[in-house]
Amino acid sequence: MAENLSVLVEFSMFPTDVGESKSQYVSKIIDMLDKEGINYKLTAMSTIFEVDSMEKATEILAEAYKQLEPYSNRVYAVAKFDIRKGKKDRLTGKIKSVEEKLGREVKK
8 A cells, every 4th residue: 555645535325215305314424434533525415535545445435335225225326536646635635725726715
């Protein structure tokens, strides 16, 4: 494993057969991330987290599925990965870089 590896993962995961609102199920995943001490950002459309290995990233996604599996026969999931060697703290660093170029803070 590379030193200072940053694995940013943006994902959405929710049961498809439980009605329109998904927030009670998404909250189960967010609770798991909090309890695991994972650095993440929740957005209106997805959750983004950062870890230091692909193995940890896939473990988190598998655990997220385990949070939903008891409630549904069908779970939808999509994930995007940005893997970069020699960097860390990109979850906030990428935003700071844009803010520096703008000379101001962006909406968060």
